[in-house]
Amino acid sequence: MKFKTLSIFVLLNLVYCVSNSKYESLLKSYEESKLENQRILEEKVNLSRSLNELKRIQEESELRIQEYRGLIATFRSLIDAGKLKIKIIDGRMVVVLSSDILFPVGSAFLSSAGIASIREVTTLLASLGGKRFQIEEHTDDTPTGIKGYTNWELASSRALNVLHTMIKAGMPEERISAASMGASRPALPNTSPKIAPQIEG
Numbered sequence: 001m002k003f004k005t006l007s008i009f010v011l012l013n014l015v016y017c018v019s020n021s022k023y024e025s026l027l028k029s030y031e032e033s034k035l036e037n038q039r040i041l042e043e044k045v046n047l048s049r050s051l052n053e054l055k056r057i058q059e060e061s062e063l064r065i066q067e068y069r070g071l072i073a074t075f076r077s078l079i080d081a082g083k084l085k086i087k088i089i090d091g092r093m094v095v096v097l098s099s100d101i102l103f104p105v106g107s108a109f110l111s112s113a114g115i116a117s118i119r120e121v122t123t124l125l126a127s128l129g130g131k132r133f134q135i136e137e138h139t140d141d142t143p144t145g146i147k148g149y150t151n152w153e154l155a156s157s158r159a160l161n162v163l164h165t166m167i168k169a170g171m172p173e174e175r176i177s178a179a180s181m182g183a184s185r186p187a188l189p190n191t192s193p194k195i196a197p198q199i200e201g
Contacts, residue, residue: 068093074124083117095121108157115165122169133171135159135178156180 071086071093078084085096102114110118125133137159139151159178167173 071095071128074128075121078120078124084121095125097121102162103158106154108154108161110161110165118162118165119169122166122171125166126169126171126175132175133177135162135166135176136181137162137179138181152180 068086068088072079075084075086075095079086083098083101085098087094087096097117101117102110104111125131137155139155139158156178159180163176163178166176
C-alpha cells in the first residue's frame, strides 16, 4: 500500500512540475508578447506623429505657394513693367524694387520716379490685410567716399526715406519697419553702383 501511495505521490508531483514549467513558459511568452505589442504601439504613435507633422509642413508649404502666386498676380503689372521682382529668400517673400529709378547714385533722397514707384507699391501692399513688412536697404560694397558717412548710414537713410514715403502713401505705421544692411550683405558687387531696396513680408 505504501508503494502504491508513493507511486501516486511521485506521479502527481511529476505532473505538477511539468504543469508549472509550462505555466512559466507561457507567462514568459505572454510578457514578451506584451513588450512587443507595446513597442509596436509606440512605433505606430511615433509614425502617426511624423505623418501629422509632414502633413502640417505640406499644408504650410501649399499655403506659402498660394500666397506667393497671389502676390505675383497682385504685382503682375509692375513685374511686367520691370519695376520690381518678387523672390523667396530664407523662406520669406521679398519684393525687390528696381534700384536705378529710386535713388540717384550715392544719394539717400528718392527721385520723383522713385516716389511714384513707392506709392504704387504701397497701395498694393496696404491692400494685403494684416501683413507686416520690413524695408531692408542694401547698398553695393563701394565706399561712399564721404568721411564719417559709410554705407550703413546711406542704407539707413534710404530705408527711412522709403518708410516715410510709404506711411504718407497710406501704409499704417504698425505694419512697417526699416533695417539697414549696408554693405554687409551687398545687393551687388562693387562693379556696379546700383542698390536693391527690398520689402519683406
